Amino acid sequence: MKYSIDHKSPIPLHVQAEVLLRTLIEEEEYKNGKVLPNEVELAKQLAISRTTLRQAINKLVFEGLLVRKKRTGTKVSQGVVSSKSNNWLSFSQEMKLRGITIKNFELHVTWVFPDETLANFFEIKTDRKILKMERVRGKLNEPFVYFASYFHPRVGLTGDEDFKKPLYEMLENDHSVIATLSKEEISAKAASSFIADKLKIKVGDPVLFRKRFVFDHGERPIEYNLGYYKADSFVYTVESSR
Amino acid sequence: MKYSIDHKSPIPLHVQAEVLLRTLIEEEEYKNGKVLPNEVELAKQLAISRTTLRQAINKLVFEGLLVRKKRTGTKVSQGVVSSKSNNWLSFSQEMKLRGITIKNFELHVTWVFPDETLANFFEIKTDRKILKMERVRGKLNEPFVYFASYFHPRVGLTGDEDFKKPLYEMLENDHSVIATLSKEEISAKAASSFIADKLKIKVGDPVLFRKRFVFDHGERPIEYNLGYYKADSFVYTVESSR
DNA sequence: TATATTATAATGTACAAACATATAAATGTT
DNA sequence: AACATTTATATGTTTGTACATTATAATATA
Structure with a gap:
């Protein structure tokens, strides 16, 4: 044979x-x-x-x-092939493309104990503090997104970094952390009182909620990011082919 | 258990x-x-x-x-690999995978004149009627999405097709139209009275709004699809790497 | 204490044996 | 000739069983 x-x-x-x-x-x-x-x-x-x-x-x-x-x-099988689409821009880059200038009018950095979810994601214990960065961005007097970001201790952030620079560039240049993989989950939510306050909208108003999980090349968790976008201020675009 | x-x-x-x-x-x-x-x-x-x-x-x-x-x-898995051409499942297929059985409890097919946007997208004149398909889907007594789909005349739909079958399969088998490219835009919106009625929610309640543009292999427009998802009934997942 | 060694608990590999199901092809019926 | 029925053949499903491999945890040894 x-x-x-x-x-x-x-x-x-x-x-x-x-x-x-x-x-x-x-x-x-x-x-x-x-x-x-x-x-x-x-x-x-x-x-x-x-x-x-x-x-x-x-x-x-x-x-x-x-x-x-x-x-x-x-x-x-006859016709195969697969390709993939990419979207790897930070928020400011994304906005710039649309001709919108962004102001950071709230930027807050703290050290917090992770809850279960976070500890699990980062694969660390809950008694190990991690860096939390919050910010509100938008046009002046018209905030349209609230972010909360958590970073893995491995990244080595001190909290004194210049967070006004594009984030992933900063991580790459100053911390040699290269984010290569991300997983995002997008859904619609009603604004909680906390979010309503941040975005200057009413409780229950619609927001686009985006969870983002970022990993480095070795599939190690880098960042956990939650974004709440005011309705209609943000459109998420995806392209795919088969 | x-x-x-x-x-x-x-x-x-x-x-x-x-x-x-x-x-x-x-x-x-x-x-x-x-x-x-x-x-x-x-x-x-x-x-x-x-x-x-x-x-x-x-x-x-x-x-x-x-x-x-x-x-x-x-x-x-954390880092995930994104293998399958999974962003290419129709709604029913997506839901089936999650073990949810979908009911189509409103299905409506009409011929309409396209508005400017549609005519532009399809590259046709506004006096040429096109097929519009609307449907509400979800679990019984709990609708969670309203769709409106418009099809290019080229596809050759008569309106008598069995729209209960998976859409893209049907197009492929019965009309030899192979959808290969899609572009989607996702945002959050407040429900209009029309949508609120369809989804049995209140006016102003949050919905996830998904616009979908579908093209064939030659990048010719095939379908224009608008989807309104009840908040939290649908999570859109995107994976990307660079 | 630090380092080998051994046990253990999980997945990994492999086989044989039945029976179910879908469908193309053969056959029978009108 | 057109249709319905049967049959054969390929994949599809499922079980039970056995032993291999590997990485961690427990233990023994230097």
Whole structure:
């Protein structure tokens, strides 16, 4: 047989099968839509169990490389590809693009004990103080966002930094912390009295709420950020393709 | 026990387990790094075999939602990898994954003249009628989103289509229209009387407003979609890296 | 006290065996 | 010829079982 599997190798059989399949589906005929040998048959040929073979196939199916169809069989999927969109600007940069000049008219830095959520996110104990930065930004007399940011001690912030500079630039230049990954959650909320006060709106008024989790290259948590945007002052844009 | 699995249901056990896990890991504690019950234990609790449970966990691991570690256990991944073309699920698909069954309790199809914005987007004249589809969706007696969708004439919809089927699938299968690009704008708004009525909330209550522009492979406009989500019923998640 | 060593608890790998389900193809019926 | 029915074949689901591997926790040793 053309391909086979080494049962003596320390490499797991399903991994060997996966590699073998990847090679196999590179072949012209398979690329052009020929169905693979059926699972039972192929498993027998490779002298592995069907379960093990399926383990390998599953992975490729999940990657979108293979497509399964009952009765018909499994074959190489036709059009694949995936891309991703990016949005990695700090708030001031984002606003600048829209021709809006931002004022920071409240900037407050304190050291606080993290609550459970924060301690968990940062993977630290609750008795270890962390830096909290709050700020209100907007046009003068018209605040439109309140932020609360928490930073991991690892970052080494003292609280004396110049927070008026673009944040991620500052972290990179002065602290060698490179934020590479972020996860955001966006939802709508009614303003609490605290937020209403900060944004000069009424309690219950709509706000856009954005949670942002920032990580460094090693997937270590860097910043935990909560943003409350006055309705209509902020539009979040996402582009995606498939 | 808090969650459980229905052995009588026609839904495969591993799918049920998957949904259940997705719900589970939405909980704060798990999101913040608590490890899941170990496989053997969890399988016993859910009264399914470990193999079946692993099938479910595997899927989430492939998606990058969970991370396994020997001896330590399995937990929700922090840094996340964003694998699947997941921002490309239709509403019903998105909800299904969360184990929520959606009712369409208002579905309305009409032909309308586009306003300036629409005509511009579709690059057509304002005297050419286009198909408008409105719907309210949610759990029964608890609507949580109102949609209005407009389709380009090019798509060739007659209005008699079965809009209960997943939209993009339908477009693809029955109309050979493949939506590949989307641009979305998300903001918070106060409910108008119209929206308040649709969502059974009060005028002025917060809603998440999502505009969605959908294009085909040739970047030609396909759909213009407006969605009004009841506050807290919907969280928009974005992952990005640089 | 610091460093090896060993035990333990979690995931990882692998098999065999049944039965379920969807669908293409073959067959039968009108 | 058009339609309905059956059958065969491929994937899909599920269980039970066994042993391997690895990283942490507990223990023993220098």
